[in-house]
Amino acid sequence: MTEDEYNDLKKRWKGDIVPYIRPTPDWSGWSNTYLFSGQEFLSPSPRRYVQFRVLLKSDSPDVAPTLKGLKLNYTDSFLNGALGQVTPNEAQVGQPENFTYVLQPDFKSGDKGFNRLRLNTPSQAAAESVVIRVSGAEVEPASLELLPDSLVVELPQLIRRQEVEIDLQVNVFANPYLFSAFVGHTDEMEFWQQVDPAGRAATTVFLPEVPASESLLDKVSIAPKVLTPNGDGIGDHAEIRFAVLKADAPVAVDIYALDGRQVGSLAGGRSSDGYLVYTWNGADDEGRRVPPGIYVCRIQIDAQAAVQNLAQIINVAY
Numbered sequence: 001m002t003e004d005e006y007n008d009l010k011k012r013w014k015g016d017i018v019p020y021i022r023p024t025p026d027w028s029g030w031s032n033t034y035l036f037s038g039q040e041f042l043s044p045s046p047r048r049y050v051q052f053r054v055l056l057k058s059d060s061p062d063v064a065p066t067l068k069g070l071k072l073n074y075t076d077s078f079l080n081g082a083l084g085q086v087t088p089n090e091a092q093v094g095q096p097e098n099f100t101y102v103l104q105p106d107f108k109s110g111d112k113g114f115n116r117l118r119l120n121t122p123s124q125a126a127a128e129s130v131v132i133r134v135s136g137a138e139v140e141p142a143s144l145e146l147l148p149d150s151l152v153v154e155l156p157q158l159i160r161r162q163e164v165e166i167d168l169q170v171n172v173f174a175n176p177y178l179f180s181a182f183v184g185h186t187d188e189m190e191f192w193q194q195v196d197p198a199g200r201a202a203t204t205v206f207l208p209e210v211p212a213s214e215s216l217l218d219k220v221s222i223a224p225k226v227l228t229p230n231g232d233g234i235g236d237h238a239e240i241r242f243a244v245l246k247a248d249a250p251v252a253v254d255i256y257a258l259d260g261r262q263v264g265s266l267a268g269g270r271s272s273d274g275y276l277v278y279t280w281n282g283a284d285d286e287g288r289r290v291p292p293g294i295y296v297c298r299i300q301i302d303a304q305a306a307v308q309n310l311a312q313i314i315n316v317a318y
Contacts, residue, residue, distance in 0.1 A: 023051065027051075028043050028044045028047075030053060031043045040182060040191075040192040040194070041072075041074075041192075041193075041194060042194065043194070044194065044196050045077060045193055045194055046077035046080070046081070046193070050072070052070060054067055054070070073190075073191075075188055075191050076112065077111070077112075077193055078111065078112050078113060078114040078183055078184065078185055078193050079105050079106055079107055079108075079111050079112075079113065079114065079160075079183065079193065080106045080107060080108040080111055081105075081106035081196065082103060082104065082105050082106060082181075082183055082193070082195040082196065083103070083104045083106065083195065083196055083197070083198040083202075084101060084102065084103050084104075084179070084181050084195040084196070084197060084198060084202065084203050085101070085102045085104075085197070085198040085199070085202040085203060086099055086100070086101050086102075086179045086202070086203050086204075086205065087099065087100050087102075088205075089201065089204065089205055089206060090205065090206050090207070090208055091172045091205055091206075091207060092207065092209065093172070093173060093175075093207050093209060093210060093218050093219065093243060093245065094171050094172075094173060094218065094219045094243045094274070094275065095171065096126070096169050096170070096171055097169065097170065097171070097172060098129065098167065098168070098169050099167070099168055099169070099170065099179070099205070100165055100166070100167050101119055101165070101166045101168070101179060101181065101203075102163065102164075102165050103117065103163065103164040103165075103166075103181060103183070103195055104163050104198065105159060105160060105161055105162070105163075105164075105183075107160045107161045111160065112185060113158045113159055113160040113185070114155075114158070114159050114183035114184060114185050114193070115142075115154060115155045115157065115158050115159060115184075115185055115186055116152070116153065116154050116155070116183065116184035116185060116186060116189075117152070117153045117155065117164065117166070117181065117182070117183055117184070118150055118151070118152045118153075118181065118182045118183075118184065118192060119150060119151050119153075119166060119168075119179060119180075119181045120149060120150045120178075120179065120180040120181070121149060121150055121151060121168070121170050121179070122149075122170055122171060122172045122173060122174060122177050122274055123148065123149075123170045123171040123172075123173075123272065123273050123274030124146055124147060124148045124149075124170070124272035124273065124274075125146055125151050125168040125169060125170050126168070126169040126170075127146055129167065129168050129169035130144065130146070130151065130166065130167065130168050131166070131167040132153060132155070132164070132165070132166055132167075133164070133165040133166075133167075134155070134157065134159065134162050134163070134164055134165075135162040135163055136163075136165075139155065139156055139157070140156060141153045141154060141155060141156065142154040142155065142156050148270065148271075148272045148274075151166075151168065153166070154186065159183075170274070171273050171274045171275075172205055172207060172274075173207075173243050173244070173245070173274050173275075174207075175206060175207035175210040175211070175245070175246070176201075176204045176205060176206050176207075177204065177205045177207075178203055178204050179203045179204075179205065180194070180195075180203070181194075181195040181203070182194055182195060183195060210245050210246060213245060213246075215245065215308070215310075216244060216245055216246055216249075216301045216303055216308045217242055217243070217244065217245070217299060217301065217308065217310050218242070218243045218244075218245050219241070219242060219243045219275070220240075220241070220242040220299070220310060220312065221240075221241050221242070222238055222239070222240050222241075222297060222312050222314060223238070223239055223241075224238060225313075225314070225315060226315045226316075226317055227280070227282050227314055227315065227316045227317070228316075228317055228318065229281055229282030229283070229289060229316070229318075230318055236281060236282070237279045237280065237281050238279065238280045238282075238297075238314055239277060239278075239279050240253060240266070240268070240277070240278045240279070240280070240297055240299070240312075241271075241275045241276070241277050242275065242276055242299060242310075243274070243275055243276070244276060244301060246303075249301050249302050249303040249304070250301070250302045251276060251299065251300070251301055251302075252265065252299075252300045252302070253265070253266040253268060253278040253297065253298070253299050253300075254266065254297075254298050254300070255280055255295055255296070255297055255298075255314070256295065256296045256297075256298060257290075257293070257295060257296075258293070258294055258295070258296065263284045263285070263290055263295065264280070264283065264284045264285045265285065266278040266279065266280055280297070280314070282316055290316055291316075292316050292317050292318050293315075293316055294313060294314075294315055294316075295313070295314045295315075295316060296311050296312070296313060296314075297311065297312045297313075297314050298310070298311045299311075299312075
């Protein structure tokens with residue numbers, strides 16, 4: 001409705017005029033979905049304005065979701081901006097790869113600067129591989145925390161205009177994978193300022209072999225092949241390791257006897273190196289040791305496109 005059309009309306013038909021800031025081309029796209037309360041800001045910053053889009057969903061037709069509040073905590077930015085770049089931009093699935101992340105601050109007068117840096121990683125970085133340089137000179141971090149999905153560095157000095165480089169070795173499984181980085185300050189531990197890519201795909205790593213692969217499973221291994229669960233500490237557990245490609249879908253790992261009878265369902269999860277790891281101790285779901293013999297380990301992925309299964313043999317001997 002135009003302003004003239006609104007003015008021509010009868011008074012009882014006119015609603016309140018609510019100011020609205022229309023996004024222009026210099027606005028960023030919508031961020032990724034926020035997964036939990038208190039999550040750091042995922043859009044480019046610092047910025048003067050911000051828009052929120054909230055989608056309310058319910059699994060039950062009898063229950064309507066309600067949004068009771070939305071709160072944004074903010075502080076003065078540490079920098080006017082920061083740009084990041086990672087090299088190389090290609091890797092092999094699940095193979096240890098050495099990367100270098102370069103952060104270039106955009107410092108303006110009055111900026112506080114930063115002395116903390118967080119880099120999200122596809123797996124836990126190998127401790128011996130992490131090297132930090134400021135303006136090309138290697139430095140010893142005040143602290144370094146290595147987590148399965150990130151590393152957090154406290155630098156020994158305040159960074160304003162100096163370029164910061166981080167060398168690290170990790171395994172990549174997702175294609176593409178975005179190395180997201182954030183800067184912070186020890187005076188405001190709860191706040192992180194996002195680092196923007198220096199260019200299109202500047203912080204993205206691609207796995208060229210993944211698009212051509214028809215399988216959702218890769219790098220499947222079982223060790224040992226012969227399980228001897230007799231309590232002597234040798235061969236008491238079989239470890240099933242694998243990588244999932246092109247899907248973020250439920251995974252089920254089950255053990256079957258050769259007659260098709262299901263013996264047990266295994267529990268597992270993602271290890272620090274990024275692989276999915278499940279273990280079997282030679283017992284069924286009731287906790288009883290299975291008889292010696294040949295068993296089948298079936299890995300099943302229930303993806304949207306299809307259900308995919310892979311079977312491997314495990315021998316049990318006493």
